[in-house]
Amino acid sequence: xxxxxxxxxxxxxxxxxxxxxxxxxxxxxxxxxxxxxxxxxxxxxxxxxxxxxxxxxxxxxxxxxxxxxxxxxxxxxxxxxxxxxxxxxxxxxxxxxxxxxxxxxxxxxxxxxxxxxxxx
Amino acid sequence: xxxxxxxxxxxxxxxxxxxxxxxxxxxxxxxxxxxxxxxxxxxxxxxxxxxxxxxxxxxxxxxxxxxxxxxxxxxxxxxxxxxxxxxxxxxxxxxxxxxxxxxxxxxxxxxx
Numbered sequence: 001x002x003x004x005x006x007x008x009x010x011x012x013x014x015x016x017x018x019x020x021x022x023x024x025x026x027x028x029x030x031x032x033x034x035x036x037x038x039x040x041x042x043x044x045x046x047x048x049x050x051x052x053x054x055x056x057x058x059x060x061x062x063x064x065x066x067x068x069x070x071x072x073x074x075x076x077x078x079x080x081x082x083x084x085x086x087x088x089x090x091x092x093x094x095x096x097x098x099x100x101x102x103x104x105x106x107x108x109x110x111x112x113x114x115x116x117x118x119x120x
Numbered sequence: 121x122x123x124x125x126x127x128x129x130x131x132x133x134x135x136x137x138x139x140x141x142x143x144x145x146x147x148x149x150x151x152x153x154x155x156x157x158x159x160x161x162x163x164x165x166x167x168x169x170x171x172x173x174x175x176x177x178x179x180x181x182x183x184x185x186x187x188x189x190x191x192x193x194x195x196x197x198x199x200x201x202x203x204x205x206x207x208x209x210x211x212x213x214x215x216x217x218x219x220x221x222x223x224x225x226x227x228x229x230x231x232x
Contacts, residue, residue: 045225045226046122046209046223046224046225046226047158047166047209047211047223047226048223049211049219049220049221049222049223052220060218060220061218062219062220063217063218063219064219096165096166104154104171104172105152105154105156105211105212105213105220105221106154106156106168106171106172106211107156107158107166107168108168108177110165110166110167111165112164112165113165
């Protein structure tokens, strides 16, 4: 059974960088065939695609966030990560990691989400 | 403002059928057969119910069906059950800019 689990600091101060990690079990990132995505959900609002990374490290980001987003992958730990810089209150959201079958444009497995609150 | 437009809420009684619409443009819903639908219960992760407009992943009830006409996709749930009460989101591939996937704003389904 494929499982994804996000982890992160929970609370971040404005202007800082938040780092989130997604640990994958039941599937190997290095096997290829998938994109590993980050998606966020603002409180009481809809979903926003942030971007993805492949097993080889190729990335593709939402243009509205591109200047502040960096994704990385650690195949030895079967993890991938998101860094979002210069955060503001507008970045307060529930952050999900999710798997996408290559070029399918849908997400078949999701983590439970980790809440990031930006506040001083 | 979400890229795809969904009604904020729909409701139906047990056993009835309901349809949720998802309207986009020719750059997303209308131009590609990459529409998917997600069900999200409170405090839970979204779950894919339909992909590629009309296909159900293994394990999803056949009470859920998807279709598309022009720039509007639809999710139909037949034989409504209490457990279907949830938020539903549509998404689509988009050719706009370098954005890959866009989502609808979500529809709250209430089973009366």
